[in-house]
Structures are given as structure tokens and as C-alpha cells.
Amino acid sequence: MITLYHTPLSINSRRVWVTLIEKGLDFELKEVNLTGDQFKPEFLALNPFHHIPVLVDGDNTLIESFAMLDYLEAKYPSPALMPPQPEAIARVRMVQMVTLNELLPATLPLTMKHLFGKDDPDAVAKAYEKAAVVFKFWAQQLGENDFFGGQQISLADIVSGTVAAWFPEMGLSLADYPALEAWRQRLMDRPAWQQSQCSQAELETFKARMQGRRPGQ
Numbered sequence: 001m002i003t004l005y006h007t008p009l010s011i012n013s014r015r016v017w018v019t020l021i022e023k024g025l026d027f028e029l030k031e032v033n034l035t036g037d038q039f040k041p042e043f044l045a046l047n048p049f050h051h052i053p054v055l056v057d058g059d060n061t062l063i064e065s066f067a068m069l070d071y072l073e074a075k076y077p078s079p080a081l082m083p084p085q086p087e088a089i090a091r092v093r094m095v096q097m098v099t100l101n102e103l104l105p106a107t108l109p110l111t112m113k114h115l116f117g118k119d120d121p122d123a124v125a126k127a128y129e130k131a132a133v134v135f136k137f138w139a140q141q142l143g144e145n146d147f148f149g150g151q152q153i154s155l156a157d158i159v160s161g162t163v164a165a166w167f168p169e170m171g172l173s174l175a176d177y178p179a180l181e182a183w184r185q186r187l188m189d190r191p192a193w194q195q196s197q198c199s200q201a202e203l204e205t206f207k208a209r210m211q212g213r214r215p216g217q
């Protein structure tokens with residue numbers, strides 16, 4: 001049995017969760033309460049850095065979500081989430097890394113504003129400029145294809161699409177990029193995204209905790 005330790009709102013764990021669903025694998029989810037359970041000895045024995053996700057598959061205990069994606073692709077190759085062509089492999093990896101290393105840090109001020117309730121207008125304006133650079137890059141990489149790796153979904157779509165799922169919450173829109181908007185909708189319609197979508201109640205509870213208020217206030 002495969003077990004994914006996660007929390008429903010984590011982008012880092014959702015990319016693994018979506019991959020498990022897209023691969024059609026049997027797995028169980030164990031939710032880790034990040035208000036302290038990650039520091040308990042039994043969890044530190046799984047991940048000494050106290051982070052979710054953790055993936056346990058038989059005797060293998062894995063940390064780091066990108067290692068999990070590589071592992072799942074190699075161990076359970078069908079359906080493939082990595083295209084075979086060298087150019088497409090490079091594109092998948094570029095989109096993954098740009099999402100992780102450019103988009104997520106650049107849009108932190110938007111997360112701070114919309115989820116944590118801490119506004120810094122100058123930083124927010126810069127975040128929108130930097131996000132536009134990423135969106136132009138994504139649009140170039142997508143071209144006429146349905147997905148970044150070609151006509152089939154790939155790990156690039158999973159990494160970037162689990163971030164794009166949060167765009168409305170982050171105050172980001174792809175309206176100026178019709179091909180990307182259609183790509184995002186294509187992903188949101190997939191069962192893997194729908195099944196791993198957090199509930200409004202979970203979202204509101206999280207926002208309230210981050211903003212130091214009670215849910216609904």
C-alpha cells in the first residue's frame with residue numbers, strides 16, 4: 001500500500017496527490033496537522049525536516065515532492081507522465097523549475113495579501129510584473145499543444161497546474177493568455193484536480209488561522 005502524508009492545502013503535497021490519482025494507483029492519505037504534529041517523534045522518524053509530503057511505498061520512505069514524482073514515474077510508468085522526446089523532457093523540466101523557482105517566490109506578496117491578510121502594495125505590483133514574465137514563458141512553452149509535454153498530460157502540467165489552481169485565491173488571472181486559460185480549465189476539469197480540491201471550509205479555516213481571526217469573522 002502507498003501512503004501519502006499530506007495536508008489538503010499544501011501545493012507541495014498536492015502535486016504528489018494528483019500524480020497518484022493520474023497514475024490510477026491505490027493509495028491512502030494521512031493528514032498531518034501542521035500546527036505541531038510534524039514535530040512528533042513518529043513523524044520526525046519519517047521526515048527529520050518535519051515537512052509534508054512524505055510518501056511511503058512498501059519499504060521506501062520518500063521525502064521531497066519532486067523526488068516522489070520521479071519515483072512514481074519510474075516505478076509506475078503507465079500511464080506515462082513524462083514524454084519520450086528529448087525536447088519535450090526538457091520542456092517539462094523547465095516548466096517545473098520555473099514554477100518552483102520563479103513563479104512561487106515571485107508571487108509570495110500575493111499569497112501574503114490574499115491568504116495571510118498582509119498587504120505590501122509595492123511588492124504586490126512587482127509580483128504581478130514577475131508573474132507576467134512567467135505567464136509569457138508558459139504560453140511560449142505550451143504553444144499549440146493541450147499540455148506542456150504535448151497532447152498528453154505530464155508532470156509539468158501537474159506541478160504548474162496545482163499552483164494555477166490557486167490563482168483565483170491569489171488574485172491572479174490568465175485572462176490575457178487565452179491558451180493558458182484554456183489549459184488551466186482543462187486541468188481543473190480533470191478528476192484528479194476535482195478530487196484533490198480543498199473544501200471552502202478548509203480554506204476559510206486556514207485563512208482565519210493565518211489572519212489571527214475566527215472562521216467567518
Ligand SMILES: N[C@@H](CCC(=O)N[C@@H](CS)C(=O)NCC(=O)O)C(=O)O
Binds near residue numbers: 010038063064
Ligand atoms: N521541498 C519540500 C517542501 C515541503 C514543505 O515546505 N512542506 C511544508 C508544507 S507546504 C511543511 O511541511 N511545513 C511544515 C514545517 O516545515 O514544519 C517538498 O517539495 O516536498
